[in-house]
Amino acid sequence: MKVIVFMGDGDAVAIGGNHFIHAARRNIDLTAIVCRNEIYGMTGGQYAPTTPVGCKAVTAPYGMLEPAFDVCELAAGAGATYVARCDAYHVVNLQQTLKKAMDHKGFSMVEVITSCPTQFGRRNKMSDPVDMLNDIKNSTIMKEAAEKLGKEELEGKNVIGEFVNITRPELCDTFAKLLVQRKSK
Ligand SMILES: Cc1ncc(C[n+]2csc(CCOP(=O)(O)OP(=O)(O)O)c2C)c(N)n1
Numbered sequence: 086m087k088v089i090v091f092m093g094d095g096d097a098v099a100i101g102g103n104h105f106i107h108a109a110r111r112n113i114d115l116t117a118i119v120c121r122n123e124i125y126g127m128t129g130g131q132y133a134p135t136t137p138v139g140c141k142a143v144t145a146p147y148g149m150l151e152p153a154f155d156v157c158e159l160a161a162g163a164g165a166t167y168v169a170r171c172d173a174y175h176v177v178n179l180q181q182t183l184k185k186a187m188d189h190k191g192f193s194m195v196e197v198i199t200s201c202p203t204q205f206g207r208r209n210k211m212s213d214p215v216d217m218l219n220d221i222k223n224s225t226i227m228k229e230a231a232e233k234l235g236k237e238e239l240e241g242k243n244v245i246g247e248f249v250n251i252t253r254p255e256l257c258d259t260f261a262k263l264l265v266q267r268k269s270k
Contacts, residue, residue: 087187088115094196095125095133098154102134109163111256112191118183119156119194122201130204141208160194161249167193168249173200174222175245182247191255198225198243 097105097119108115124142125131132142132149135156139148160168167189171179179197186193200206200217211217221243228246231239 089118089187090115091118091120093126093133094119094121094123094135094156095131098156098159099134106159106163109160109165109192109194112164112166112253114191114255114257115193116183116186116189117160117192117194118186119196120199121156121196122199122205123153124201124205126201126204130208140205142205143208156196157194157248160192160196164192164253165194165249166191166251166253167247169194169247170196170198170243170245172198172221172225172243172245174218175225178245185247185250189250191253198245 092101097117105117108117121135123133123135123137123140125133130143132140132145132151134151134154136142136145136149136151137153138150141148157168157170167186169182169186171182173179179195182195186195198221200214200221202212202214202217206212206214206217211220224241225243225245226234226239228244228248231242231244231246
């Protein structure tokens, strides 16, 4: 079975954070697609661990105080063997990356920068869905182009591209091999 899991950024790195990091550590063969809209959209606009500092949420009426997680760095640090960031504007790149992630053996994670005009936009003075999509378009930069720029020039930019693509044993395979070994004894 090819397992593909769609999740919000709140589900992935807060509510289900432990499931996420340990699935990555174990290199479980599935594709996690994390939609980063930087808010808990479905439950009414509470802040997520990805809400940028200063942005407003229903639980951060004066602006977010906590620093945000970098979902790709978190996945890579936890042991994911395929890690990429895409966005909802550059759909051809998104399509190609999702295909690569799905073809990858082991834990693959694609973070997709998306928007939530209703819960995030409305509170942060950018509720027009088209403007929000244009903001995504203007804030993203390909990894290869970003590598030529300094830290200051990258301020406020979202680097998109592939960050990890390695091979490592998958836990269920390792376990299956152990069972075969034990049965033959
Ligand atoms: C363990 C657990 N706690 C709380 C909830 C309630 N809940 C459902 S969706 C959600 C927020 C999801 O936010 P996010 O993952 O960012 O997705 P979005 O709605 O923004 O797409 C919460 C808190 C839940 N389903 N499970």
